[in-house]
Amino acid sequence: xxxxxxxxxxxLTNQGTVVKPYCWQRQNHTCGRCPYHIQTGEEARVPYAEFxxxxxxxxxxxxxxxxxxxLFYELRSFSGRVVQKGHATNCTDQDNHPDSxxxxxxxxxxxxxxxxxxTGCIILYLNYSPCNEAIHCCVSxxxxxxxxxxxxxxxxxxxxxxxxxDGFLTAIWNREALWSxxxxxxxxxxxxxxxxGMAYLLCNSGYSIPGSTLHHSTCDE
Numbered sequence: 001x002x003x004x005x006x007x008x009x010x011x012l013t014n015q016g017t018v019v020k021p022y023c024w025q026r027q028n029h030t031c032g033r034c035p036y037h038i039q040t041g042e043e044a045r046v047p048y049a050e051f052x053x054x055x056x057x058x059x060x061x062x063x064x065x066x067x068x069x070x071l072f073y074e075l076r077s078f079s080g081r082v083v084q085k086g087h088a089t090n091c092t093d094q095d096n097h098p099d100s101x102x103x104x105x106x107x108x109x110x111x112x113x114x115x116x117x118x119t120g121c122i123i124l125y126l127n128y129s130p131c132n133e134a135i136h137c138c139v140s141x142x143x144x145x146x147x148x149x150x151x152x153x154x155x156x157x158x159x160x161x162x163x164x165x166d167g168f169l170t171a172i173w174n175r176e177a178l179w180s181x182x183x184x185x186x187x188x189x190x191x192x193x194x195x196x197g198m199a200y201l202l203c204n205s206g207y208s209i210p211g212s213t214l215h216h217s218t219c220d221e
Contacts, residue, residue, distance in 0.1 A: 031093035037101060038108055040086035044072070044205065051206045054127045055159045057198045071098040071126045072205050075112065078120030084112065087205065099130050103141040113149055123155045125193060125201050128162035132177030133170045139177035146187070156181070157193040 051057070054070045069090035075083050088098035088108075102109045113119050132139040146154060164174050181190050193201070202209065 031091050033089055034091060034093070037091055037096075037098065038086060038088045040084060044085060044087040045207045046070070046087065046205065048202070048206050048209045051202055055193075055198065055201075057159075057195075057202060067092055069098050069126070069128055071102070071124060072201060073102070073109075073125070074123040075116060075119050076121040076123065077118045080121070083116055083119065085204070095135060097131065097136045097138050099124070099126065099138040100136045100141055103138070103145045105141075105144065109145065110148075113152065119149075119152055121153045121155065123157070125157050125197070125205075127159045129158040129160070129164070129174075129178060129190075130156065130181070131162050131170070131174045133163070133173060139181055142181070143184075146184070153187055153189075155189040157191060157197055159193050159198075 050070075054068050067090075070087065071089075072085070072087045074085045077083050088102055090097050091101075101107060104110070109122065113122075130138040130142060142154070146152065161178075162174065164171050164178070168174075178190065181188050
């Protein structure tokens with residue numbers, strides 16, 4: 001392996017998958033999730049109760065976790081086949097958003113896209129829309145990634161807007177960043193997650209789903 005070659009490694013442990021090596025994935029004794037912020041495959045499923053509190057589906061939850069950012073992703077080939085799926089969570093201790101982690105230069109999606117040369121599409125499902133606040137720069141990192149991998153299309157579905165209301169000092173940055181992403185259509189698709197998409201996401205990314213909820217949801221790809 002060349003010294004400058006980008007790669008990623010996944011280690012299966014008794015607590016889940018550890019994706020290495022990245023500085024933000026080091027053990028952090030004040031963050032209970034470190035270094036397990038990225039999970040892949042079937043281990044990326046989350047309990048129904050957590051999904052409901054974060055995404056507010058199938059009905060709006062009054063106990064929404066305010067500081068919880070949850071992102072599910074799918075990597076699809078040019079033919080549309082899912083080649084990998086997973087999720088990423090934010091690190092509250094280091095104040096890292098999951099989309100900032102995934103799209104940073106030399107980060108996980110940078111490395112995995114290099115490894116899977118047939119990656120034609122990335123689909124993101126987020127409870128909060130990407131922001132472009134100075135400490136995170138999520139949208140800027142996404143745009144830089146797309147400039148590097150111009151053959152890859154990106155679809156972003158979010159449950160609610162993040163810090164776009166006038167009460168937030170960063171609202172104008174975030175709104176302008178979302179407009180810039182939207183302007184890249186059809187290369188980039190940015191929209192609220194519809195009910196049907198939410199049901200698909202729950203079926204494919206959750207577990208311990210109540211029978212009544214499962215009955216009214218569709219698990220077809």
